[in-house]
Amino acid sequence: MTQSLQEQYATDDNLQARIALHAAFSINPHWAEWLFEQEAPAPGARILDLGCGPATFWRAIKDRIDPSWFIPLADLTPGMVAAARRELGARAVYVVADAQDLPFPADSFDAVLANHMLYHVPDRPRAFAEISRVLVSGGTLHASTIGHGYLAELVALAPHMNAERYSESFGLETGPRQLEPFFTDIHVERFQDALAVTDVEPVLAYLRSSESYNGQDPSRARTTVQNAIARDGAFRVAKPLGVVSCRKA
Numbered sequence: 528m529t530q531s532l533q534e535q536y537a538t539d540d541n542l543q544a545r546i547a548l549h550a551a552f553s554i555n556p557h558w559a560e561w562l563f564e565q566e567a568p569a570p571g572a573r574i575l576d577l578g579c580g581p582a583t584f585w586r587a588i589k590d591r592i593d594p595s596w597f598i599p600l601a602d603l604t605p606g607m608v609a610a611a612r613r614e615l616g617a618r619a620v621y622v623v624a625d626a627q628d629l630p631f632p633a634d635s636f637d638a639v640l641a642n643h644m645l646y647h648v649p650d651r652p653r654a655f656a657e658i659s660r661v662l663v664s665g666g667t668l669h670a671s672t673i674g675h676g677y678l679a680e681l682v683a684l685a686p687h688m689n690a691e692r693y694s695e696s697f698g699l700e701t702g703p704r705q706l707e708p709f710f711t712d713i714h715v716e717r718f719q720d721a722l723a724v725t726d727v728e729p730v731l732a733y734l735r736s737s738e739s740y741n742g743q744d745p746s747r748a749r750t751t752v753q754n755a756i757a758r759d760g761a762f763r764v765a766k767p768l769g770v771v772s773c774r775k776a
C-alpha cells in the first residue's frame with residue numbers, strides 16, 4: 528500500500544536516504560549554490576521557503592545567509608519543521624503550514640522558494656493563488672523541480688518506483704503553463720547533473736525510501752547495479768532538474 532504524504536514525510540528519515548544518494552554520487556555538487564544564485568536576495572529580504580523539508584538547501588549555503596533576512600521555513604509536517612529547526616536554529620523562523628492555506632498576511636514576502644514540493648500539492652491553483660497573495664508586487668517564486676526522465680535508470684530497477692508521476696504533476700516541462708494564470712516572466716533554468724554511483728547499498732536504501740515501497744525483493748536491483756559498477760566503473764543515472772521562476776505582476 529502506498530504511504531500517505533503525512534506518513535512519508537512524518538520525519539526526515541525517508542528524505543534523508545534520497546538526499547544521501549545525491550550527496551554522495553552527484554557529479555555536480557553545486558545544486559544549492561546554483562539555486563541560490565537564481566535569487567541573490569537583497570539585505571532585509573523576506574524569503575518564505577515552502578515545503579522546506581530538513582532545510583538541506585539552507586544548510587548548504589549557511590555561510591551566505593545574511594542576518595538581516597527574514598526566513599520563515601514552512602512545511603506540512605511538524606517532523607520536517609523540527610528537523611529544519613535542528614539544522615538552522617536562530618537563523619530562521621519555523622512554521623507548520625500547508626501551501627494551500629498560508630498563515631501569512633498579503634504582501635509579506637519578496638521571494639518564495641518551493642523546492643521539489645509543488646508536485647505533492649493536491650490543489651496547485653489554490654497554492655499558486657496563496658503564493659501570489661503573500662508575495663509583494665514584483666516578488667519572485669522559484670519552484671525547483673525535476674524533468675521528464677529523472678532517475679530513469681534507477682526507476683527501471685524497481686517496478687514500484689514512478690518518478691514520472693511527479694514530473695507530470697509539476698515538472699520542468701509541465702509546470703510553466705500551470706503558473707501562467709497567476710504569474711508573469713515565467714522561465715525555466717536547467718541544472719546540469721547526473722549520478723555516477725559506485726556503491727550499491729545507497730541505491731537500495733533509496734528504493735526502500737519510496738512511498739510505494741512494500742517489501743519488494745531487492746536482488747534484481749542489486750545485481751543490475753553491481754554489474755554496471757563492475758563493467759563501467761559506475762552505475763550512471765540521468766538527473767534532469769532545474770527551476771521554474773516567475774514574478775508576481
Ligand SMILES: C[S@@+](CC[C@H](N)C(=O)[O-])C[C@H]1O[C@@H](n2cnc3c(N)ncnc32)[C@H](O)[C@@H]1O
Pocket residue numbers: 532536542577578579580581582583584601602603604607624625626627641642643644647648649
Ligand atoms: C521532496 S521534499 C523537499 C524538501 C526540500 N524543499 C528540499 O528541496 O530538500 C517535499 C517537502 O514538501 C512538504 N510538503 C508536501 N506537501 C506540502 C504542502 N501542501 N504544504 C507544505 N509543505 C508540503 C513535505 O512535507 C516535504 O518536506
